[in-house]
Amino acid sequence: MPNGLLALTNFTSQEKGHAFHSAPLSFINTTTNSSTTLARSFSASFVFAIVSILDGLSDQGLAFVLAPTSNLSLANGGQYLGLLNATNGTTSDHILAVELDTIRNPEMSDINSNHVGINVNSLISQKAKPAGYYGDEDGTFRDLMLNSRKPMQVWVDYDGQARILNVTLAPVQVPKPKSPLLSEAIDLSTIVAETMYVGLSSSTGVVSTHHYVLGWSFCFDGPAPPLDFSKLPTLPHVGPEPRSKILYISLPLASVLLITLVLAVVFFLWHRHRFAEVREDWEDDFGPHRFAYKDLFHATDGFKNRNLLGVGGFGKVYKGVLPASNLEIAVKRVSHDSRQGVREFIAEVVSIGRLRHRNLAQLLGYCRRNGELLLVYDYMENGSLDKYLYNRNGPALHWPQRYWIIKGVASSLLYLHEDWEQVVIHRDIKASNVLLDRQMNGRLGDFGLARLYDHGTDAQTTHVVGTMGYLARELVRTGKATPSTDVFAFGVFLLEVACGRRPIGSDEHNNPVVLVDWVFEHHSNGSIIDAVDSRLMGKFNMKEVTLVLTLGLLCAHPLPNARPSIRKVMQYLDSDQSFPRLSPTYMSYSKMAQMQGEGFDSIIMPCTPRVKSNRSASGESWETVLFDGR
Template sequence: MAKPHRPLLSAVINLSSVLLDLMYVGFSSSTGSFLTSHYVLGWSFKMNGVAQALDPSLLPSLPRAKSNHKFKVLRIGLPLASATLVLTIVGIAVFILRRRTKYSELLEDWELEYGPHRFSYKDLFKAAKGFRDTELLGRGGFGRVYKGVLPSSRSEVAIKRVSHGSRQGMREFIAEIVSLGRLRHRNLVQLLGYCRRQGELLLVYDYMPNGSLEKFLHDQAKPTLDWATRFRIIKGVASGLLYLHEDWEQVVIHRDIKASNVLLDNELNGRLGDFGLARLYDHGTDPQTTHVVGTMGYLAPELARTGKATTITDVFAFGTFLLEVACGRRPVDPTAHEEQLVLLDWVVEKWRKGSILETRDPRLGEEYAVEEVELVLKLGLLCSHPLPTARPSMRQVVRYLEGHAPLPELSPAYLNFSLLALLHKEGFDDHIMSCPSSSVATASVLSGGR
C-alpha cells in the first residue's frame, strides 16, 4: 500500500551535521530467537527534494518463507500467546472494576471538611471481615451492628449499618453525626465517625466487650446482674443523659433510650450509645423535629400528637428504662399475663396498692438495697408520667439518684396513669400543663405508695 497519512513511525531528523561529501545509504536488520527474513521490495531516494512515490503494483511479491518447525511454532504459538494476554488484561480489568464497585461509596464535596470523621468503606469492610454473620453483634429495627478491627490502628470498633433511602437532609444529618463525634463523657459510647455507600450509612462506635444491658436483663443464658451493678449503671446513664441535655455546647436529644442501647464496658459500667437518631439544637431554642421515631414502650404519649421530641420525651424513655432495669421486664411483653402486659401500668397498680417492691426482678433474690430499689421504681414512675410538666429534668434525676435531694412525697390520687394520658390526649389537662413548676405539677397529680 501507499505510505499512510499517519504512519506508525515517522521522524524528521536534521543530518546536516553528519553528512559528508561521499556517503552510502543502506538498510540494516537484526534477528531474534525466531527465524525471520527481511526484504526490501522497493525504495525511493532523492537529494534536495521529495523522493518519487512508489507504485505498490509495480513492486515484486513477497517471497514465501520456507516451511520449518520453528515457523509453525511461531504461527500457532503467537496467536495463542496474544489471546492469553488479551484474556489476562480483560480479567484484570474486570477484577479492578468489581473491586471498585465492591468498595464504592458516596462522597460529595461538602464532606471533605469532615475528613477525620469519614471512614473509607474499604477499611470498614476489611475491619468487619466482609460483614460476615460471625462478626454480627446484634440487629434491630434500624440496622445491624458488627464487630470490627480497624486495619490501621488495630483498635476494636462497632460498625452499625443503617439504610438511607433519600439524600434529602443528608448534609444536615451528617453534620450532626460529626458534631456528636465531639461528645466526651465516660458514660457515653464514643461515636468515631461514619461512611456512606450507595443506599446505606455506616456509623462507627467504640466497641463495648460486654454488649448491651438488654441481654443481661432478658437473656437467661447471661449471668444475673446484682443490684449494686444495676444501680451503678442507672446512675451512669443518668449522668450521660444530663451531659447531653444540659452540659454540652448544644442540646442533644437522644430519642432512643432503652436497655439495648446501653452498652457495658469491661468493668460493666453503663454507656449510652447509638446516636443514629439523635438530634441537636442550640440552648434556648425550640426543637423542630416532627418525625416520630423510637421504640414502642419508650415513646412519650405527647409524641403521638405533636411529633416533637424534646429533652422531656427523653426523660419519659429514661423512666421506662429505670422500670425495666429494676423489674427485669420489657416495657411491653405480649407473653405476660394481662395485668403485666404493659410494665408501666403494672408498676402503677402495685404502687397504688402499696406493694411496689413486689415488682422488682425476682432474680435479685434478697440481695438488694430496699431504699435504692424503691427510689428507682418511684423515680421511674415519676419520669414516665404522661403529663410532660410532671416529669423532672435530668439534673433533678441525678440529684435524686445521688441522694443530694429527697424524692418528692407522692400524694394519693384517684386517677391512674392510663386515664391521665387519655385526658391529656383529649385536652382536659390544660390547667395542669400551665403550672410554672414541675414540682408543683408533680405534687398535684402523682399518686403515692409505700
C-alpha cells in the same frame, strides 16, 4: 522502647501508665535556719506527644506528677489519669499534678477538651487555661492542639521563696516563652510530703491513643538542664506503612503483555465496583470522620455472619478490627434514602461524633456506599443491657451493678441535655441501647435517632420515632421531642432495670400490661418492693430500690411539667436531694389517656411503623419500632 522513647500507654483501652524517677527526692528544705518550713524550689522540663489513630480524636491525656509513692495501683484509668479514683482525692493524698488534658469531663469541671491545669490533691483543676503559649515578639496567644501528634515541650517551675508555680508550654524547637501559660500562688510545703516521687502519669479511655515522652529533665534550686533535641528519639509511624515502590523491569512478549493489561483493567474495574462509595464534594468538610468502605469491609471480614453482633430495626451490626491499628469496632449498616436529607443527617452524625463522655458509646465516624450508610462505633465487650435483664438462662446483674449503670446513664443524659455545646435529644433510651464495656460500665449508644438544637431555642416538630412503651404522650400527639420526653423514656428505663420486665408485656390471660401502670399499682397498694426483679432474691439496698422505683414513676409522669429535669434526677441518685414524693393526684398512664378520651390503641395507631416487628439477634424478644427514614 528500643530507640529510647518512653511510652506511658499503648493502644489498649481503659488502661493507665506511670513513669517515675527510681528513688524518692527530698522536697522539704532542711538547710534553712528559719523556723518556717519551706518546700524546695525545683524545675522540670519534658517533651511529650499524644498520638491517636484518628485525626483530631484522642482519649484522656497525661500529667507531670509529684506523689508520695510510685505505687498508684488503686488509681483508676480513664478520666482519672491514673492518679486518683472516684473519691477524687483528699488532703492526705499529697499529690501535685500538671495535667495536659484532651477530654472535657464535666464531673471534673474541665474548661474544654484541650487544656492545661494545675491540680492539688484532686482532678478538679485549681487553675486551668486552653493549651497554647504567648509569643515573645508581640505577646499574642497562640493555640496548640495537645493531640496533634506533634512533640511539644513543657516547663514546670516552682519558686519556694515566692511560693509561685509556673507552667509553660511551647512547640519543640521554640525557645521557652518568657510569659508562662499558668502562674499560681501555691505553698507546696503544706502539700508535699518530706520525700516525693517525680514522674509522669497517663491513661486511655475508648479511643486508641499513645502517650509518649521523648525526654525529660529535673533539677532542684535552679533551671532544669536543657534537652538536646538532636538526641531525642523519633516518634513511630501511625497507620499502615507506605507501600514500597518496586519497579519490575521485564520484556515479555507482546501477546503476554496485552493479556496482562486486559486482566489488570478488568480487575481494577471489578475492585472499584466492589468498594465503590458515595462521595460528594460537600463531604470533604467532615474530614477524619469519614471511613473508607474498603477498610470497614476488611475489618469485618467482608461483613460475614460470624461477625454479626445483632439485628435491629435500623440495620445489622458487625464486629470488626481495623487492620492498621487493631482497634475493635462495631459497624452498623443502615439503609438510607437520599431524599431524607442525607447531608443534614451526616452533619448531625459528625456533630454527635464529637460527644465525649465516659457513659456514651463513642461514635467514631461513618461511610456511605450505594443505598446504605455505615456508622462506626467503639466495640463494647459485654454487649447490651437487655440480655442481662431478660435472658433467664444468662447471668443476672446484682443490684449494685444495676444502680451503677443507672447513675452512669443519667450522667450521660445530663451531659447531652445541659453540659454539651448543643442540646442533644437521644429519642430512643432503652435497655437494648445501653451497652456494657469491659468493666460493666453502662454506655448509652445508638444515636441514629438523635436530634440536636442550640441552647435557648425550641425543639422542632418532626416525625414520631422511638420504641413503643418509652414514648411520652405529648410526643405522640405533637411530634416534638424535648429533654422531657427523654426523661419519660429514662423513667421507663429505671423501672425496666429495677423490675427486670419489659415496658409493655402481657399477663397470664395475654392481656397487655404497661410497666408504668403495674409499678404504680404496687405503689398505691404499699407493696412497691414486690415489683423488684425476683432474680435479685431480696439482695438489694431497700432505700436505693425504693428511690429508683419512685423516681421511675416520677420521670414517667403523664404530665411533662410534673417530671423532674435530668439534673434533679442526678441529685436524687447522688442523695443530694430529699427523697422524691409522688403527688397524691398522680394518675396512671392509661387512666390519664382514658380521661382525655384516648385509649391505648388510639395512641399507637396514628404512628405507622416502618418496621412492624423485629427479633433481636438472639431471637428472644420482639419490639415495635417507629422509624422516620433516618
